[in-house]
Amino acid sequence: MSREQLLDLLRGALSTADADGTEIVAITSDEALTWYAENIIHQNVAAHTAQISVRAVVGKQVGSASTTDLTLEGIQRTIQSASDAARLMPEDPDFPGLPLPQTVQETDVGYVPATVASQPGERAAAVRSVIDGAEHAGLRAAGTYLVQSNELAVVSTTGVAAFHRDTMASLKAVVMGDDSSGYGYVSSSDVADIDPLATGQRAVQTAMETRNPMDVEPGPYDVVLSPWAVDELMKMMAFHALSARSIEEHTSFLDGRQGEHLVSPLISLYDDGLDPTGLPLPFDYEGQPKQRVDFISQGVAGDVVYDTYYAKKAGRASTGHSLQQPNDFGPVPLNFFMAAGESAEEEMVAHTERGIYVTRFWYANVVEPRQMTVTGMTRDGTYLIENGRRTRGIRNLRFTQSLVEMLKSTLEVGRDRSILASGFGVGGMVLPSLRVQAFHFTGATKKSQ
Amino acid sequence: MDRFTEQVIAAARRRGANYCDCRLIELEREEIAVMNGALRALTQASQRGFGxxxxxxxxxxxxxxxxxxxxxxxxxxxxxxxIARASASVKKRDVVLAPTGVYEDLVPHQAARDPFTVPDGLKVELLVEATRAMQIPGVVMARGQMQFSRERKTFASSEGSYIIQDRIESGAGIKAIAADDKGGVQVRSYPMSLSGDSAQAGWEFVEAMDLVTHAEPTAREAVALLTAKPCPSGVKDLVVGGQQMALQIHESCGHPTELDRVMGMEASFAGTSFLTTDKKGTFQYGSPHVNLTADPTIPHALGGLVYDDEGVRGRKVYLVQNGIFKHYLNSRASAPVVGEEPMGAMRADGFSRCPIVRMVSINIEPGMASFDELVGGIDDGILVDGIKSWSIDDRRLNFQFGSEIGWEIRGGKLQEMLRNPTYTGIAYEFWRSCDAVGDASQYHVWGVDNCGKGEPMQVAHVSHGTSPARFRQVRVGVLDE
Known part of the structure; x- marks a missing residue:
């Protein structure tokens, strides 16, 4: 649908709303995914979905309902269900009221018609290219090629009317040998930016270079982390420590530390839904404009993200980071950035006398929240660095590391940043490589017997 | 067959499909979240669609x-x-499906009282009362939640199966977060962490949890953990509580026995498996005390099903029997590759996702040991329970898990409470060190509603029947090394 068609449909549906206030969030998604492994396509799927979520307010009573039926009648039935539900709800004394309309800078940056028009045959050809490269090297390729187009609209009886659409194409390649593997990933709103040859070659090269991995003893090592490795760690931080909810639960390392020099001055972390160098989303699921939020500025602790619920509790304004309401997740940073530094990744490797290069981390999870102590594994290309060179592959290691300590011990930040789409179908992270001193590896995997 | 699914099958045949199946799904969900005695969110969702x-x-x-x-x-x-024709352009061989029965069936749900007929006010009030009871000094956040779903799934295939399955799920849980002014934060949950316990059952399942009675003791444990001893570091004997066993089985047995993962199909996301096909029937996965089953037939189990999403009737198999690795979770396309018959483990997350091999109810069979005997057999060790943190490598070998609570064991007796207990190991070494499994009186089937797999991510509702078990010489206390 066009912007006007969708907004008109939703506003038309609102005309029958009988609650004191009503808000509709509409999400439509067309998604196609080619999933390959062992050098064949083993799943190739498409999904066309719509979700309409309605929040109805009667006094301080709030009801909600949602449906996948995008017809006018279906939406109006859902509005009525939400209204009926509200009248049965206990009052919510903390309910801040439906937000008022704010100026939103709508943008079509991130929407590329060619991505919408791409076909299954084009995805199959791209995958064929990755597979051919792997087969030529005697390796096995696995991965996905995902193409999405999404629409988000928010309207309410307070006058909120916001619309955004975006596209996303992402190609992932994991190439495996008998005892090694490599990784390549590229994502962009423009399908033309997807380079299957380069993505596959990167994965092939890593898998070849890390064959016959040696065992190294766990312990503290200087590390160079690729942007993919940094992504796995920063996702933990963004989800668990950078929201008003984490402050309320005392689980954030920023709790009570605003203004303090917490980490290296090389580190700046922020969320910016308007930055066109990322994957922009100009407003949140309450239709409130995204504000830039600086979590850490040159090492100094800053703010966290808010939705209207937590904003009212704190006596301040929303920063525009709400998920669909009502929810119990709290606000979430969906457009996360780490500021670029000055080093090329290869310079970071050159500056490391003995250490480890990590292509990816895997299955990270928080062990202790206040210091953001996280455990996880390396995968798909872990190298020993000796005398400033990646010399050979090593068997995968487990780390247990405070991310606050890691950011304190950061020695260099990469000047090139990668755009890494989130797995949620919206937003993502823009991240550089890092060089870190004394990163804690606490275990190693084994050959299976 | 109904007119809609009949039209789908006919349309596929006209376009040259050799095989077609259609799933038409109607789903209602309700989720309630209460925070510190006040309603935070009540959401109701319905969806209808077909794949x-x-x-x-x-x-x-x-x-x-x-x-x-x-x-x-x-x-x-x-x-x-x-899409199929595009896939065929890079195929190496044709998809071959193992034969399965042709069924016409109507499967009823297992709820005694449909939770959608229970007034929301009653549900909210129960959580309000429970979370208020947890608001004791030291507790900074008391949370409670419930979730219910009601689904009608119609499966029709070009082979002639036509199966309608009704399913109702109910679940609930409460959680206390305690914090002090020294930066300490501790969590304790009841009856289980994450989203609580869930089952294929109705409101009676939630009522039986008796959340209000358990609220204050749960909160007291959270507060006590703030000043508890840290978990010691070292190699010690370990008793894993029943809830934590659900995680242990899930990560180190359930996932590695998924045959699609073994065949590399999950390699680009969650990885592969150490349980390669050459190990089937001979590999010493665990000690002789270890018997692990995939059993979708357990009544009320969240991972239970009568037919999977390719119309295969679910049946019990031994994944590990007397410590030997025996069988995989499989599909119609993958089972013949390893000489197995489909056992009903193909499941999809709603109408918009394609079925993949998933866990059903993956369980450890009870042993003979009472709880006192499990603990009594340890001179220097720890007991851990309550799922808090989990991580495992991309071949399902190296794991590290954290629990909400632990206790020291000395001289065969439980001693002081321990905070932030963690333990780590290699899957098969860990299971080989098992020298006792708790008896049937300690057995419970835990519902787990957050099992993620596949691309795009699919979330499956699975379950794990467990008793506590004892493991020898395990590395513990990783956090405080």
């Missing part, structure tokens, strides 16, 4: 839509066929 899976030119295609009109049938079947 079509075809084999054309020897390759799979799948498409789906939330629009269930006649016109949409042609569009979605066209797309599924087009």
């Amino acid at each position: 079509v899976r075809v084999i054309v030119d020897g390759a799979w295609g799948f498409s789906s839509s939330s629009v269930t009109s006649d016109g949409e049938i042609d569009r979605i079947v066209d797309e599924a066929v087009l």
Whole structure:
């Protein structure tokens, strides 16, 4: 649908709303995914979905309902269900009221018609290219090629009317040998930016270079982390420590530390839904404009993200980071950035006398929240660095590391940043490589017997 | 067969599909969250849609839509066929499906009292009362939640199966977060962490949890953990509580026995498996005390099913028997590759996702040891329970898990409470060190509603029947090394 068609449909549906206030969030998604492994396509799927979520307010009573039926009648039935539900709800004394309309800078940056028009045959050809490269090297390729187009609209009886659409194409390649593997990933709103040859070659090269991995003893090592490795760690931080909810639960390392020099001055972390160098989303699921939020500025602790619920509790304004309401997740940073530094990744490797290069981390999870102590594994290309060179592959290691300590011990930040789409179908992270001193590896995997 | 699914199958046949199945799903969900005695969120969602899976030119295609009109049938079947033809362009061999029975069946739900007939006010009030009871000094946040779903799934295949399955799920849990002014934060949950316990059951399942009675003791444990001793570091004997055993089985047995993962199909996301096909029937996965089953027939189990999402009737198999690795979780396409018959483990997350191999109810069979005997057999060790943190490598070998609570064991007796207990190991070494499993009196089937797999991510509802078990010489206390 066009912007006007969708907004008109939703506003038309609102005309029958009988609650004191009503808000509709509409999400439509067309998604196609080619999933390959062992050098064949083993799943190739498409999904066309719509979700309409309605929040109805009667006094301080709030009801909600949602449906996948995008017809006018279906939406109006859902509005009525939400209204009926509200009248049965206990009052919510903390309910801040439906937000008022704010100026939103709508943008079509991130929407590329060619991505919408791409076909299954084009995805199959791209995958064929990755597979051919792997087969030529005697390796096995696995991965996905995902193409999405999404629409988000928010309207309410307070006058909120916001619309955004975006596209996303992402190609992932994991190439495996008998005892090694490599990784390549590229994502962009423009399908033309997807380079299957380069993505596959990167994965092939890593898998070849890390064959016959040696065992190294766990312990503290200087590390160079690729942007993919940094992504796995920063996702933990963004989800668990950078929201008003984490402050309320005392689980954030920023709790009570605003203004303090917490980490290296090389580190700046922020969320910016308007930055066109990322994957922009100009407003949140309450239709409130995204504000830039600086979590850490040159090492100094800053703010966290808010939705209207937590904003009212704190006596301040929303920063525009709400998920669909009502929810119990709290606000979430969906457009996360780490500021670029000055080093090329290869310079970071050159500056490391003995250490480890990590292509990816895997299955990270928080062990202790206040210091953001996280455990996880390396995968798909872990190298020993000796005398400033990646010399050979090593068997995968487990780390247990405070991310606050890691950011304190950061020695260099990469000047090139990668755009890494989130797995949620919206937003993502823009991240550089890092060089870190004394990163804690606490275990190693084994050959299976 | 109903008119809609009949039209889908006919449309696929007309377009040259050798095989087609259609799932038409209607789903209602309700989720309630209460925080410190006040309602935080009550959401009700309904969805309806269909997914079509075809084999054309020897390759799979799948498409789906939330629009269930006649016109949409042609569009979605066209797309599924087009996708299958694109897949065929890089195929190495044709998809071959193992034979399965042709069924016509109507499967009822297992709820005694449909939770959607229970007034929301009653549900909210129960959580309000429970979370208020947890608001003791030291507790900074008391949370409670409930979740219910009611689904009707119609499966029809070009082979002639037509199966309607009704399913109701209910679940609930409460959680206390305690914090001090020294930066300490501790969590304790009841009856289980994450989203609590869930089952294929009705409101009676939630009532039986008796959340209000358990609220204050749960909160007291959270506060006590703030000043508890840290978990010691070292190699010690370990008793894993029943709830934590659910996680242990899930990560180190459930996932590595998924045959699609073993065959590399999950390699680009969650990885592969150490349980390669050459190990089937001979590999010493655990000690002789270890008997692990995949059993979708356990009544009320969240991972239970009568038919999976390719129409295979679910049946119990031993994944590990007397410590030996025996069987995989499989599908119609993968089972023949390793000489197995399909056992009913193909499941999809709603209409818009294509089925993949998933856990059903993965369980450890009870042993003979009482709880006192499990603990009594340890001179220097720890007991851990309450799932808090989990991580495992991409071959399901190296794991590290954290629990909400632990206790020291000395001289065969439980001693002081321990905070932040963690333990780590290599899957098969860990299971080989098991020298006792708790008896049937300690057995419980835990519902787990957050099992993630696949791309795009699919969330499955699975379950694990467990008793506590004892393991020798395990590395513990990783956090404080």
